[in-house]
Amino acid sequence: MAGSASAAGVVSTRAAILRATLKVVGEQGVGGLTNRRIVAAAGVSLGTLTYHFPSQTELLREAMLLFAEEETAKLAAIVEGHRTDELSLEQAASLVEQVIRQLPFGTDELAPHELYLQAARDPDLREASERCFAAYDELATAILGALGLPDPARLAGPVVALIAGLQLRRLATGTDVPAAEPLMMLLHGARG
Template identity: 30%
Template sequence: MKRSETVADAAITLLAERGMRGLTHRAVDEEAGLPSGSTSNLARTRAALLELTLSRLTELEMEVMAVAYERVPLTLDGLPARLAGALRVQLDDRRRTLARYELALEATRRPELREIYDRAGRRFRDPAPAMLAALGSKDPARHARQLVAFGEGLMFDAIAGAGQTPTLDELTLALRDLLTGMLHDEGAGG
């Protein structure tokens, strides 16, 4: 593992456990088991540390979503299970998801982080309209926004809200219901 990954992974853990206030260069060094000053040598500023952490988080989450976004076979029968599997991984690794929420909130206060956060988010959002269009959506942009909002809301409810963590079967059924409703919506175009 590269030192940048070690530092970013430690930062992800700290964000999840201690929140944004607990993320310091010194704390990352301690969490990662690195000599004092190692994180500062890699990411001189807090902004650089946040960017490194967000980049690593995006990389880890893209590995999870890659399975859901595979093109072959793209069917209404197979997609809900693939999406449910990706959501379940995110729910099971609360550490990463909590860290992402911390970064999302911080991005509302730091324009430079907002730009990076939004760019990272597009990697997850941009494939959705084409995927839904291939399945027959009459309004793929709107349906993609709804699909992403559904997944985000479900994760937030399970991890930071008062909801329970759904099983893989419950996720698959919920996504099948959502996608079936979208793709068979006669009023989707207007």
């Protein structure tokens, strides 16, 4: 029992550090990420931070993977909640737009974009970035396949890119950006 409690403490400490990292990145950008800010946000000591994450690259990589895991789980739960609804393409596109509109405008949404940009600068983060997008592609493939679209794996990348681009535009402009219509254009084009 004591071993599992200790392991749970390590996991929660690591998770707290990773969530604090995402918070700081969202608020300050990667350039503003300092150990002092992370430990203050996580409520841990500097020694604890460096024990769990000896390098900033490892810290950023693990934070990116945690975000992708939690985000895809959240999106998969939404999909699962509508799995038996037999949605039309139009209804599915409308649902995607609703989900995007429900996302908060804030640091939680900025952090992943900051990390993806950092991955463009830091080759050591690219594998984590690729894994994040692979998770999104896998989820999109499952949804597109359930909608009966031909070659859903081929279509998943463009759908994910469209949605990510619309989210970025929403964050950058501070205004809601309709997603259903552009998504329908892409999906109807795929049907041929």
